[in-house]
Amino acid sequence: MVRNRSPTFENRQAAGKRLGEALRERDIEADIVLAIPRGGLPVGRPVADALGVPLDIAVAKKIGAPNNPEYAIGAVAADGTVWLNTDVIDRREIPRDYVANTRAEMADAAKQKAQRYRDPESSPSLTGKRVCLVDDGVATGATARACIEQIQQADPERLVLAVPVASPRAISDLEALVDEVVCLEIPSEFRAVGQYYEQFEQVSDEVAMSYLAEE
Missing domain, CATH: 3.30.1310.20 (PRTase-like)
Incomplete structure (x- = not known):
């Protein structure tokens, strides 16, 4: 993990591109990227594109x-x-x-x-898969933790949590639950995820779903 003093992302898409690059630099491979709606999908799309794998959702x-x-x-x-x-x-x-x-x-x-x-019948099988779980950031870690526990019950081969920014305490807690954590920024004086984005507008369901539709 990388610790920088002044984390700044232009928007979620830009953060996702940086995150995808970081995953590739670490030679992390995945079979599927799961993003947490709604804010995780604009981040997850460029991550999935960088890894060349499908994008789906994990909801909590x-x-x-x-x-x-x-x-x-x-x-x-x-x-x-x-x-x-x-x-x-x-x-x-x-x-x-x-x-x-x-x-x-x-x-x-x-x-x-x-x-x-998505149609419940189209829910992807995660058994034996290399899964990358993505969100736009982690504050308390509660939502990510519920998603992680849901994914782990499916018995994936490997689970990586990838986020642009997170609080030190939350990321420390989550490290014990996954195989690897990739977090670009872990500010010591973390207050809120939106603090580290220049643009952090609400993402509607319609906009979020559009990222799933992209190829």
Whole structure:
């Protein structure tokens, strides 16, 4: 991994091109790139093109804390695979019924998003495959963790996590869950993923899906 002081990416596509170059320089090979919608798809497309492999999706939804939905206490993938930050849940004394209800709600939302992006019957087999999971950045790591656990259940040959920028704590936690991490920037004073992009506008589902349609 590379640690630089002033990470800056023009936009997600530019970050994806740099990420693809970094993967090629490391001689990392893959059979498929999975991007986390929505922001991961503009990054994943140039990565998939650089590696010469198909692009697909890995979908998960964050489980937010009560009265603070942006603070992740866990995440759940489209197939129901869940990761919970039990330390935070216990420390904040978050009610178990809240966790269970929100988990079910987010699992349904993740499943619906995955179905909106592609036909469930066209979901690729990952067994024995070399998989590269891509997002536009990692803050808490909750969503990436749920996706990683979902992918690992499919028994891939190898799983690489590739992101342009991440917080030191999150990337350290995620390193133990995959075979390799490629992260271009790990700023010590990380605050938010968007901080490291000149352009970081919201990506609509329609725009995100257009990257899947590209050849």
